[in-house]
Every structure is written in C-alpha cells, then in structure tokens.
Amino acid sequence: MIYFDNAATTKPCDEAVKAVMNGLDRYGNPSSLQGMGVEAEKLINAARNAIAKSIGAADEEIYFTSCATESSNTAIFGIAKTLGKRKKRIVTTSVEHPSVAVCCDELEKHGFEVVRVAPDGEGRINADDIISAVDDNTCLVSCMLVNNETGRILPIEQAFSAIKRRFPQAVTHCDCVQGYLKIPLKVKKLSADIISLSGHKIHAPKGIGAMYIKKGVRVPPFMRGGGQEKGFRSGTECVPLICGFGAAVERYSDTIAERFEKAHSLRKYLFEKCDEHGIHVNSDMECSPYINSIALEGYKSEVLLHFLEQRGIYVSSGSACSKGKKSSVIKEFGIAEKYQDSTLRISFSEENTLEQIDSLIESLIEAREKLCSTR
Ligand code: PLP
Numbered sequence: 492m493i494y495f496d497n498a499a500t501t502k503p504c505d506e507a508v509k510a511v512m513n514g515l516d517r518y519g520n521p522s523s524l525q526g527m528g529v530e531a532e533k534l535i536n537a538a539r540n541a542i543a544k545s546i547g548a549a550d551e552e553i554y555f556t557s558c559a560t561e562s563s564n565t566a567i568f569g570i571a572k573t574l575g576k577r578k579k580r581i582v583t584t585s586v587e588h589p590s591v592a593v594c595c596d597e598l599e600k601h602g603f604e605v606v607r608v609a610p611d612g613e614g615r616i617n618a619d620d621i622i623s624a625v626d627d628n629t630c631l632v633s634c635m636l637v638n639n640e641t642g643r644i645l646p647i648e649q650a651f652s653a654i655k656r657r658f659p660q661a662v663t664h665c666d667c668v669q670g671y672l673k674i675p676l677k678v679k680k681l682s683a684d685i686i687s688l689s690g691h692k693i694h695a696p697k698g699i700g701a702m703y704i705k706k707g708v709r710v711p712p713f714m715r716g717g718g719q720e721k722g723f724r725s726g727t728e729c730v731p732l733i734c735g736f737g738a739a740v741e742r743y744s745d746t747i748a749e750r751f752e753k754a755h756s757l758r759k760y761l762f763e764k765c766d767e768h769g770i771h772v773n774s775d776m777e778c779s780p781y782i783n784s785i786a787l788e789g790y791k792s793e794v795l796l797h798f799l800e801q802r803g804i805y806v807s808s809g810s811a812c813s814k815g816k817k818s819s820v821i822k823e824f825g826i827a828e829k830y831q832d833s834t835l836r837i838s839f840s841e842e843n844t845l846e847q848i849d850s851l852i853e854s855l856i857e858a859r860e861k862l863c864s865t866r
Contacts, residue, residue, distance in 0.1 A: 493804045493847045497692075498639055498669060498782050498838035503735065504694040510738035511696060514731030521728050522719060531730050538737025542688070545744040547677035548703050554720050555733055558700040559668045560590035561713070562687035565702065565724075566664045567594040567633060569710040570685075574630035574662065575603065582624045582632045582661075584616055584645065585609040585823045590687075591633050591666050608634075614641070614824040615777075618649035625654050629661040636670035636681075640820045640836060642774050642782030644674065651682035662708060668692055672743045673781050674751065684708045690732065694840070695739035699732035754780035754839050757848065761785075761837060764852045773826045773834060783837045784821070786830035787855055789864035795835060798858045804851055807836040832865075 494502070503511075514534060519527025521535055536550070543550045556562045571581070575598075583595050585607040599605045606624045610616050616634075625632055632654055637644050651663045664685040670676055672693045678686060685708065690699040704710055704723075716725030743750070758780040765772050765785055773784035787795060792808030799806055821831050837851065 493843075493850060495804065495806045495837045495839065495843065495847070495851065497840040497843075498836060499807055500691045500697065501694045501840055502842070503691075503696050504739055504742055506738040506742045507695045507735040510734040511731045514734035517730065521730060522717065531728075534730055534737075535728055535733050538733045538740070541737045541740040541744070542701055543703075545672065545740050546686070546703060547679055549706065551721075552678075552703050552706055554702045554704060554723050555728060555736075556700040556702055556724060557698055557729075558691075559666065559687040559689035560700070562689075562700050562702040563588075563590045563633075563664070563666055564594055565713040566685045566687065566704075566710060567591065567598070567631065569713065570631045570662045570664070571598050571603065572711055573709055574660075578628050578630035578660075580604045580606065580626060580629040582606045582608065582621060582629055582634075584621070584634050586616070586638050586640075586643070586820045587633070587635055588639055588666055588668070591635065595633070604628075610643070610824050612825060614643065614775075614826070616643070616645045618646035618653070621646075621650040622653045622657075625658050625661055627658065629658060631662050631664060633664040633666070635666040635668075636676070637667075637674065637779045637782070638820070638824075639669050639782065640818060641784045641824055641826075642669075642778035642780070642838075643824065644670070644777065644779055647683070648681050655682045669779065669782065672740070672747060673754075673779060675747060678703050678705070685710065690736040690739065693739050693743060695736040696732050699729060699736045701736070750841050751780065753841055757839050757843055757845065758783055760845050761848050761851075764848060768852060768856055770852070770855060771830050773821070773824070773830060781839050783839075784826075785835055785837060786826075786833045787835070787859065788829055788833055790833050790858060790862055791865065792832060792834055794862060795833065795855070795858055798862060799851070799854055802850075802854045802857075804847075804854055806851075807838070808834065 519531040521532040665683045688701040691697040771786040
C-alpha cells in the first residue's frame with residue numbers, strides 16, 4: 492500500500508495511539524474535583540502546553556475544539572457577531588477551504604461585504620492585494636496559510652503584519668491546517684489574532700482540533716453549557732483525542748526543518764519524473780513540498796484515482812472535500828482548462844519514499860497505455 496493522500500488525513504503515529512489509550516484509561520471527568528478528574532485535567536493541560544509551545548503562544552490562548560472546521564466557524568461567525576454590527580467588510584481569498592469559504596458566503600447573504608482576493612496570473616496570492624482590500628470598515632481578514640489543493644503558500648506574515656499596523660481593530664484569522672508542523676509557524680510572527688488547527692493532518696486522530704485566540708481578542712462561545720474551556724467551549728472535553736493530539740505535536744514539533752527537507756527531496760524527484768514522462772505539474776517549487784498537484788492530460792482524475800487504487804496507490808483528485816465535484820479552487824489558481832479535469836493531488840508524509848514515487852509514475856504511464864484518452 493502506498494499512501495499519498497496525507498493532505499486528506501494522516502496515519503496516527505504510535506505516540507498518538509498510545510496517548511489515546513492512556514486517555515481512555517484515565518476516564519475521570521476533567522471537571523470533577525476528585526483525584527481522577529484532576530488527573531484527566533492534567534493530561535489536557537499537558538497537551539495544551541505542547542500545542543502552545545509549538546506555535547509560540549501562552550497555554551491560556553489555546554482552546555480545544557472538535558476539528559479545524561469548528562475552529563474556523565467559531566472564529567468567523569464569532570467575530571461577525573462581536574464586530575459586525577458596525578463593520579461589515581470581510582476580506583478573504585478565493586482559494587479558501589470550504590470551512591472558511593462557506594462561512595463567508597453565509598455572512599454575505601446576511602449583509603456582509605465579502606472581498607475575495609484572487610491569485611494573479613502566476614497562481615500567487617499577493618500580500619499587497621490582501622492589504623489593499625482592507626479598510627476601516629473591515630471586521631475580519633481570514634486567509635489560509637497553505638492551500639490544500641495546490642500547496643501554494645500564502646504571504647500571510649507580510650499581509651497580516653501590514654494590516655495590523657494600519658488597521659489594528661481588524662481581526663486576523665488564519666486557517667493553518669496544512670502548514671502546521673510542516674512549515675515554520677509562530678503566531679506572533681504571523682501577526683494572527685486567531686488560528687485554526689486540526690489534529691488529523693499531523694498524525695493525531697480525527698475529531699480533534701484547536702484554536703489559538705490571542706489574549707484580549709474577544710470571540711463569543713459557539714457552544715454554551717457547562718462552561719468547559721474557560722466558558723469558551725462547553726461540553727466535556729474529549730480527553731483521549733486531546734492526549735493523542737498533544738502526543739503527535741510533541742513528536743513532530745522539533746523536526747519541522749528535517750521533515751521539510753525530506754518532503755522537498757520527494758517533491759523534486761516527483762517533478763523530475765513527471766517532466767521526463769510528459770505529466771503536467773500544476774504546483775511549483777514555491778509551494779509546500781507536502782502537497783503536489785499534477786495532471787495527466789486527457790484522463791479524468793476520478794478514473795485515474797481508481798486505476799491507481801487498484802494498484803495499491805492512494806491519491807486524491809483535487810481535494811478530498813470536493814468529493815468528485817469539479818474544484819473551483821483549481822480553476823481559481825489559473826490552471827489551464829485542459830488540466831482541470833485530470834488533476835491529482837499527491838500529498839506526502841515522512842513515511843513516503845522515492846521508490847513509491849517510481850511506482851506512481853509507472854502506474855500513470857500504464858494508465859496512459861491502457862485507459863481511453865478523452866483528448
Ligand atoms: N482547512 C484546510 C486547509 C484543510 O485542508 C482542512 C481539511 O481538509 C480543513 C480546514 C478542515 O479540517 P477538519 O477536518 O479538522 O475540520
């Protein structure tokens with residue numbers, strides 16, 4: 492089995508699995524005052540500390556959620572609620588993940604003015620375009636760090652730092668899901684007021700996410716009730732998954748540079764092989780090396796995906812979230828129409844090898860020989 496779908500989700504690492512099991516064993520309710528509760532609370536706080544340390548935040552600035560989608564929904568609707576009565580503009584990009592894009596679409600229906608900054612002719616989002624879209628009437632700027640379909644890295648640090656200097660009242664939110672523990676990320680350097688994180692993209696289990704909210708930034712709770720997470724996110728904490736998240740962060744936070752180097756070598760090899768065999772590459776060397784968009788012109792992505800699957804190779808067509816729907820993001824990036832329907836996303840983890848890339852390329856050549864082209 493060759494797994495090249497790590498942008499969709501990752502295999503939980505051994506440390507995370509062990510930590511989940513430990514969290515299941517320590518089944519006290521973290522809100523209980525007796526010893527078992529205190530023990531469970533300690534486990535949560537250790538995971539909170541690992542995440543805070545990894546992004547240069549204080550422990551009190553980290554809140555656990557069920558996933559990054561919940562984090563982004565909470566941030567976007569929350570800021571719209573607190574600041575949106577007087578300030579009606581939201582600045583975002585046209586290439587956001589649906590967990591951000593759909594929230595902005597919804598607010599637009601309720602009277603917000605949403606400005607979606609699009610990539611230039613080279614497929615790059617320019618910091619100046621984000622900055623110049625912000626004005627005194629802007630309540631929120633929400634832009635992703637790494638695009639989940641092409642791996643494009645957005646100039647968030649450049650954009651957000653200029654925005655915070657000129658419009659300190661505008662809240663900056665960044666969906667950091669595909670960049671976290673893959674490229675360097677410190678919240679202060681990024682000038683982000685809020686960020687969204689997901690466990691399952693970094694070898695922790697599914698169903699656990701987190702939010703960083705800078706001290707002093709007010710976001711109202713999305714879920715109300717028993718007042719867990721300092722009243723911000725009610726509901727008994729999922730101790731096992733939080734433990735798994737913390738363990739994965741502990742495992743991967745000190746090896747960002749070396750894993751990046753490895754992903755970079757894999758990507759370089761993939762691009763060389765694609766070039767050698769006439770397979771088009773949509774991404775480029777400025778993108779995250781973990782996410783690579785390629786296209787075998789004339790062959791539908793979904794047909795290719797199943798052809799590869801029969802050979803034990805797992806990839807995505809565009810993004811896993813688009814579930815076979817034509818991705819508007821691929822089009823937004825200016826990828827030529829002839830490649831849009833035949834795009835595959837090859838996303839790496841540290842477990843992938845050059846030999847696996849050879850197998851992928853061999854299978855794509857075989858697909859070209861055996862399948863009917865639409866060209
Ligand atoms: N943001 C990006 C960029 C993603 O790639 C994903 C998942 O595909 C999400 C958000 C959603 O993450 P979660 O599954 O934790 O809600």
